[in-house]
Amino acid sequence: MSKRFGLVIDQERCIGCEACTVACKIENNSIEYWIQVETQKVTQKDTPSGQFPDLKLEWLPRLCNHCANPPCVDACPNEALVKREDGPVIYEEEKCDGCQLCISACPYNVILYIQEKNTIEKCNLCVHRIDKGLEPFCVICCEGQAIHFGDLNDPNSIVSQKIASREAFQLKTDAGTNPSVYYCPPKSRRRL
Amino acid sequence: MTENNEIKLIRTACPAHCGIDACGILAHVQGDRIIKLEPAEFPNKVDRRICLRGLSSLDITYHPDRLKYPMKRVGERGEGKFERISWDEAYEIIAEKLKEIAEKYGWRSIGWVLGGPGAGTTKFGAYLRLASLTQSTRVSAWGYGDAGLPCGSRVIFGSQFPYMYLFGKFWQRNWPELLVVWGANPGESMPLQTMRKIMDAKESGTQIVVIDPRFTVTASKADEFLGLKPGTDSALALGLMNLIFQNELHNIEFIRDHTNGPYLVRSDNGKLLRGKDIGDKKADSYIIWEENSNSPKAVRRKNVKSANITGTYDVNGIECKPAFQLLKDLAQEYPPEKVAEITGVDGNLITKLAKKLGTTDNVTFFTYMGFTRTYHGDISLRGLASVASVTGHVATSFSSGYLPAVLNWDPFLKAVPDKPSFHRLGILNLYEAVISGKPYPIKALWFAFINFLNQCVDCNKIINEFYPKLEFIVQTELFMTPSARYADLLLPVCSFLEFSDFVSHPYPYVQLQQKIIEPLYESKSDVNIVAGLAEKLGYGDYFKGGEEGMIDIITDHSSLEGYNRETLSKGAMLLRALPEGGNFPLNFRTPSRKIELYAEQLVEDDQALPVYLPPIEAPITPGENKYPLTFIQGHSRFRTHSMFANVKSLLELNPEPIVEINSIDAKARDISDNDVVTVFNDRARTTLKARISESVGPGVVNITEGWWIEQFKEGSVNHLTHDIVNPVQNKIYEPNMHMNDVAVEIIKYRGGG
Numbered sequence: 001m002s003k004r005f006g007l008v009i010d011q012e013r014c015i016g017c018e019a020c021t022v023a024c025k026i027e028n029n030s031i032e033y034w035i036q037v038e039t040q041k042v043t044q045k046d047t048p049s050g051q052f053p054d055l056k057l058e059w060l061p062r063l064c065n066h067c068a069n070p071p072c073v074d075a076c077p078n079e080a081l082v083k084r085e086d087g088p089v090i091y092e093e094e095k096c097d098g099c100q101l102c103i104s105a106c107p108y109n110v111i112l113y114i115q116e117k118n119t120i121e122k123c124n125l126c127v128h129r130i131d132k133g134l135e136p137f138c139v140i141c142c143e144g145q146a147i148h149f150g151d152l153n154d155p156n157s158i159v160s161q162k163i164a165s166r167e168a169f170q171l172k173t174d175a176g177t178n179p180s181v182y183y184c185p186p187k188s189r190r191r192l
Numbered sequence: 193m194t195e196n197n198e199i200k201l202i203r204t205a206c207p208a209h210c211g212i213d214a215c216g217i218l219a220h221v222q223g224d225r226i227i228k229l230e231p232a233e234f235p236n237k238v239d240r241r242i243c244l245r246g247l248s249s250l251d252i253t254y255h256p257d258r259l260k261y262p263m264k265r266v267g268e269r270g271e272g273k274f275e276r277i278s279w280d281e282a283y284e285i286i287a288e289k290l291k292e293i294a295e296k297y298g299w300r301s302i303g304w305v306l307g308g309p310g311a312g313t314t315k316f317g318a319y320l321r322l323a324s325l326t327q328s329t330r331v332s333a334w335g336y337g338d339a340g341l342p343c344g345s346r347v348i349f350g351s352q353f354p355y356m357y358l359f360g361k362f363w364q365r366n367w368p369e370l371l372v373v374w375g376a377n378p379g380e381s382m383p384l385q386t387m388r389k390i391m392d393a394k395e396s397g398t399q400i401v402v403i404d405p406r407f408t409v410t411a412s413k414a415d416e417f418l419g420l421k422p423g424t425d426s427a428l429a430l431g432l433m434n435l436i437f438q439n440e441l442h443n444i445e446f447i448r449d450h451t452n453g454p455y456l457v458r459s460d461n462g463k464l465l466r467g468k469d470i471g472d473k474k475a476d477s478y479i480i481w482e483e484n485s486n487s488p489k490a491v492r493r494k495n496v497k498s499a500n501i502t503g504t505y506d507v508n509g510i511e512c513k514p515a516f517q518l519l520k521d522l523a524q525e526y527p528p529e530k531v532a533e534i535t536g537v538d539g540n541l542i543t544k545l546a547k548k549l550g551t552t553d554n555v556t557f558f559t560y561m562g563f564t565r566t567y568h569g570d571i572s573l574r575g576l577a578s579v580a581s582v583t584g585h586v587a588t589s590f591s592s593g594y595l596p597a598v599l600n601w602d603p604f605l606k607a608v609p610d611k612p613s614f615h616r617l618g619i620l621n622l623y624e625a626v627i628s629g630k631p632y633p634i635k636a637l638w639f640a641f642i643n644f645l646n647q648c649v650d651c652n653k654i655i656n657e658f659y660p661k662l663e664f665i666v667q668t669e670l671f672m673t674p675s676a677r678y679a680d681l682l683l684p685v686c687s688f689l690e691f692s693d694f695v696s697h698p699y700p701y702v703q704l705q706q707k708i709i710e711p712l713y714e715s716k717s718d719v720n721i722v723a724g725l726a727e728k729l730g731y732g733d734y735f736k737g738g739e740e741g742m743i744d745i746i747t748d749h750s751s752l753e754g755y756n757r758e759t760l761s762k763g764a765m766l767l768r769a770l771p772e773g774g775n776f777p778l779n780f781r782t783p784s785r786k787i788e789l790y791a792e793q794l795v796e797d798d799q800a801l802p803v804y805l806p807p808i809e810a811p812i813t814p815g816e817n818k819y820p821l822t823f824i825q826g827h828s829r830f831r832t833h834s835m836f837a838n839v840k841s842l843l844e845l846n847p848e849p850i851v852e853i854n855s856i857d858a859k860a861r862d863i864s865d866n867d868v869v870t871v872f873n874d875r876a877r878t879t880l881k882a883r884i885s886e887s888v889g890p891g892v893v894n895i896t897e898g899w900w901i902e903q904f905k906e907g908s909v910n911h912l913t914h915d916i917v918n919p920v921q922n923k924i925y926e927p928n929m930h931m932n933d934v935a936v937e938i939i940k941y942r943g944g945g
């Protein structure tokens with residue numbers, strides 16, 4: 001079977017530090033942040049939900065889901081977006097005319113329009129690294145060791161093992177996109 | 193030109209003041225420019241790490257605002273007007289001025305204010321060496337927040353730090369059943385060396401309890417969170433001990449073997465009973481009440497096992513109690529309802545935690561400096577350590593793991609063995625020395641790796657009373673910081689990628705901080721700056737080898753044989769492992785050589801026991817203070833103290849200071865999210881944006897430390913803080929700055945003055 005590279009992001013280990021956000025921007029020399037860390041259930045970043053001292057503070061890093069059925073690829077009239085055999089959805093900037101149909105088609109709001117270039121930007125799963133056998137840069141820079149990379153088609157890979165053992169979920173499964181980015185939810189608390 | 197396009201990879205280590213995190217960094221260098229940093233490998237793969245600040249280090253190295261050449265002040269102090277001079281002129285001016293001041297007031301009137309060197313060693317050592325040679329004054333920076341914990345640890349464990357006793361085994365990846373993180377937020381301040389381990393432990397089944405006034409990143413990973421009022425930690429400790437004692441869950445064997453709990457204390461004067469008091473020929477021996485013979489005996493290793501740790505005894509007409517009984521009596525005054533009222537923590541939770549601590553075999557307590565930054569922070573640490581001791585959760589030896597590195601500090605601390613060395617002043621004592629000339633006048637100061645005005649207490653006092661008394665101020669800096677503006681001479685220092693140093697972290701590794709590129713502009717490393725000045729003062733020989741020579745000196749210790757510049761240039765090296773079957777004792781260097789639940793040295797201060805004393809300023813009881821809110825300063829992941837506050841890439845994610853205020857307090861003051869507010873007390877005011885957040889409880893407000901003064905609309909965090917000296921800390925070690933023991937009020941900003 002061919003490879004299907006993907007990520008598993010463990011919310012239990014995410015400390016919301018945004019090292020991934022910073023690392024990605026440096027590695028890809030991007031204008032926008034391709035991976036953004038959302039604080040869940042609140043409007044202001046890094047503020048807990050609930051009432052002191054009964055609180056929750058959980059983060060969800062959002063990035064391109066590298067869907068198995070990527071609507072952005074179908075929507076792009078210029079074939080600027082391509083689904084690679086091994087999983088990553090990549091874009092070729094020179095083919096992009098800034099029409100933003102991909103942005104409308106994406107259910108995850110992770111494709112970014114760059115006004116000054118009239119093109120889009122988004123996570124390309126660091127294909128320049130994975131083609132050399134390296135992990136994406138956000139993976140090696142994650143402070144909490146919360147982001148795992150591997151072949152979702154290989155049952156022995158770290159990502160497959162995490163998915164099997166941790167009730168991992170994908171975002172917006174009803175969109176039929178079958179994302180290659182999975183999340184492990186935080187564990188419930190063992191109160192005293 | 194093709195040669196220049198080649199990319200070289202060089203390994204170094206980030207010495208930023210997160211200190212023990214000390215990430216290994218692999219620099220990609222093209223020509224003479226660093227194009228990328230990435231986390232370097234460690235012998236153990238899981239230890240590879242970097243943080244968002246380390247990743248952004250090139251934004252410091254290549255920052256457009258870097259100080260580029262030595263400068264002499266031409267405007268008023270604080271105005272920031274300087275003119276360029278040469279290094280030779282700079283050394284000439286400094287040498288002349290220092291000699292002139294030394295002539296008038298003596299060398300000890302010249303002080304070296306050295307901030308936190310982070311994980312670096314020789315940049316700190318070089319200054320100590322010059323201070324030692326000139327017999328001038330070394331100003332210790334422990335007191336700018338980090339002296340409270342050593343004060344408490346010295347009293348109870350006889351050691352500067354409590355770490356090895358409390359969580360050394362945790363650092364060696366021995367996971368406990370229960371981990372209590374008390375008054376620390378490693379999730380932001382030590383994410384890699386500590387927080388990762390906390391999460392590893394949790395993954396393997398450890399239950400996590402976090403005790404903190406703020407619901408921190410660390411708290412977000414806890415199984416249970418106890419949100420207590422700042423500065424009430426020792427009341428909580430006494431409350432826990434009370435329940436532990438009542439339910440007889442304390443570890444009697446551990447108390448007998450390793451604490452001074454069994455030693456008899458005289459009821460008449462609080463002193464420990466000695467052999468001479470009962471006519472024993474061992475005049476100085478401590479005395480126990482031996483169960484079997486029902487009589488007082490000079491303590492021996494064996495008979496202590498049958499010592500009574502409770503009761504009241506008549507010894508030759510002197511009423512005595514074992515020290516443990518006194519602790520028990522004190523704890524009894526803290527039933528859960530009372531502790532709940534003082535601390536704000538639910539009484540049921542306190543009861544559950546006490547039971548858990550007393551019935552769990554393997555408990556680790558993790559703590560750091562934060563909760564000791566209150567007026568009685570030293571006692572807070574003693575309270576925590578007492579809870580750990582009476583339940584037997586303190587390590588007295590290691591049977592596995594890595595032996596700590598011992599650095600050869602002697603040539604720095606005492607450059608000439610048979611001559612006196614430097615004088616020493618705590619940084620809070622420095623205020624008085626400069627302002628009032630006590631214990632002796634300080635007339636010139638050299639600041640290195642410290643943003644003094646920004647990071648030390650009571651900015652207005654520093655500006656109006658402290659700086660004007662100084663005849664000469666030198667500062668080495670990367671940027672025109674708030675402090676740099678007050679220097680008479682400003683010397684450009686280079687970033688960590690431009691010089692070499694020895695890094696003895698993170699445990700269990702040592703690393704080399706290797707120079708990646710030549711210093712930019714005319715900047716120099718602190719070591720080379722010291723060497724240049726030493727030359728002018730006639731001590732050039734002591735600094736001959738430059739950075740590399742200093743590294744060779746500091747690694748010259750038998751424990752570091754084989755660890756040198758050459759071997760370390762290839763990567764981080766593991767420290768030596770304890771031989772199999774080995775035992776590394778963790779001694780207690782207290783007067784009794786035991787864990788001192790009872791500190792005889794503090795009887796006159798009424799602090800022999802870890803008593804609860806309310807904070808000096810923080811308003812614990814509502815309505816009794818005209819400033820009803822407690823102001824605390826957490827740490828931010830976007831800065832290491834005041835470093836990185838001017839880095840654009842991080843400011844994009846975290847643009848400006850905010851004050852976190854609970855919804856109840858905000859509502860009472862008609863404050864909405866994002867409103868501009870003024871935080872004030874009698875000393876000063878600061879104006880910034882409000883963030884309504886449940887991360888702090890009612891009555892507490894938080895502004896993360898490290899923002900530069902000019903980043904506030906007015907004032908800053910340390911405009912609000914005070915320089916009150918705790919005399920007991922002064923006696924034990926040196927006084928701490930109590931940044932988390934400050935009272936304030938908040939109102940909506942009204943504009944103007």
